[in-house]
Amino acid sequence: DAGVIQSPRHEVTEMGQEVTLRCKPISGHNSLFWYRQTMMRGLELLIYFNNNVPIDDSGMPEDRFSAKMPNASFSTLKIQPSEPRDSAVYFCASSMTGGDQPQHFGDGTRLSIL
Amino acid sequence: AQRVTQPEKLLSVFKGAPVELKCNYSYSGSPELFWYVQYSRQRLQLLLRHISRESIKGFTADLNKGETSFHLKKPFAQEEDSAMYYCALSGQTGANSKLTFGKGITLSVRP
Numbered sequence: 001d002a003g004v005i006q007s008p009r010h011e012v013t014e015m016g017q018e019v020t021l022r023c024k025p026i027s028g029h030n031s032l033f034w035y036r037q038t039m040m041r042g043l044e045l046l047i048y049f050n051n052n053v054p055i056d057d058s059g060m061p062e063d064r065f066s067a068k069m070p071n072a073s074f075s076t077l078k079i080q081p082s083e084p085r086d087s088a089v090y091f092c093a094s095s096m097t098g099g100d101q102p103q104h105f106g107d108g109t110r111l112s113i114l
Numbered sequence: 115a116q117r118v119t120q121p122e123k124l125l126s127v128f129k130g131a132p133v134e135l136k137c138n139y140s141y142s143g144s145p146e147l148f149w150y151v152q153y154s155r156q157r158l159q160l161l162l163r164h165i166s167r168e169s170i171k172g173f174t175a176d177l178n179k180g181e182t183s184f185h186l187k188k189p190f191a192q193e194e195d196s197a198m199y200y201c202a203l204s205g206q207t208g209a210n211s212k213l214t215f216g217k218g219i220t221l222s223v224r225p
Contacts, residue, residue, distance in 0.1 A: 003157075033212070042217035043158075043200060056212060091158065098211055100146045100165055100204070105158040 004106035006092050012112045018080040021109045024073055025094030033103060034067055034077050035091040043091070049075065050097055082113045116141050118203050120216035127191050128224050135186040135219050137175075137201030145203050147184040148213070149175055152198040161186075161199070171195070191223045 005024040013019060025032050033048040047057040049069045057067070064083070069075040079086055089110050093103040117140040127133055139145060149161040162170045164177040164184060175186045184201060201216040 031211070035215075043215040045212055045214070048212050050211075093158075100163070101211075102148065102160040102163065103213060104160075107157045 004092055004094050004104050006090075006106035006109050008109055009107060010110045010112075012114065013082060014114050015083055016081045017113075018078065019082045019086075019111060019113075021077040021090050021092075021111070023075045023077070023092030023106060025075070025092070026104055027073070028096075029094035029104070030072070030097050031095045031101075031103075032069060032075050033093040033095075034075070035093065037089040037091060037108070046077070084113045087111055087113050116145075116203050116205065116214040118201050118214050118216035120201055120219050122219050123217070124220045124222065126222040126224065129193055130190050133186075133188045133191045133195070133221065133223075135199050135201075135221065137184045137186065137216060139182050139184065139201075139203045141182075141203055141205065143205055145205065147175070147177055148202045148204070149173070149184075149186050150200045150202060150215075152200070152218075154197070158200070191221075193223045193225055196221055196223045 007022045031050050034046040035043050037043045046059045047067045048055055052069045065079055067077045089108045091105050091108045093105045095101040095103045119138045121136055147164040150158050151161040152158045173188045175184050177184050198218050198220050200218045202213045204213050
C-alpha cells in the first residue's frame with residue numbers, strides 16, 4: 001500500500017484565490033482526518049470523517065474552509081477565499097475506526113498564500 | 115474535554131545522554147495515548163502507544179494515571195533521534211476517537 005496520498009505537495013498562490021487540497025486514504029480505512037500544522041499552534045485537527053460522514057468539524061477555522069468526502073477513497077479540503085494566515089502545512093491522515101487505532105499520515109501539503 | 119500538554123518546545127542533549135520528553139494529559143475517561151515522531155522532511159508516523167507496552171527504537175513510555183502523564187524516555191540518545199515528537203490522546207470509541215495532539219517538542223541530539 002502506498003499509504004495516504006496527498007496532492008499537491010506544495011502550493012503557492014495569491015490571496016483571494018481558491019485552494020483545493022486532496023487526499024486519498026489507505027484502502028480499508030474508514031476514518032479520515034484533516035490537520036493543520038504551524039509553528040505557533042502546532043498540529044490542529046480541522047475536521048474528521050467516519051464512513052464518509054463528517055463527525056466533528058469544530059476545528060475548522062471559519063466559513064472559508066470546507067471539506068468533503070464524496071466516497072471512501074477521496075477527500076478534499078477547500079479554502080475560498082484564501083488569506084496569508086492560512087499558510088501552513090496541511091496533513092491528511094486515515095485509520096480504522098476506534099481510539100486505539102493508530103493514524104497514518106500523508107506527506108502533507110505545504111501551502112503558501114502570498 | 116481532551117487536552118495534551120507538552121511543557122517544553124525544545125530539548126537539546128548530547129549523544130549518549132538520557133532523554134525524557136514530558137507529556138501530561140487531561141481526560142475524564144480512560145485514554146489511549148500515543149507518541150508520534152516527525153523526522154526532518156518526512157511524514158508524521160506512529161512511534162509507540164501505551165496499549166502495546168513495547169519499546170521502539172529504544173524509546174519507552176509508561177502511562178501514569180495518578181500523575182496523568184505519559185513521558186517518553188530513552189536511556190542513551192542517538193543523533194538519528196533528532197526529530198519533532200508529538201504526544202497524542204484519544205478517547206476509545208465513537209465521537210471521542212479523534213486524536214488530540216500536544217504542541218510537540220523538538221529533540222536535538224548533538225554529536
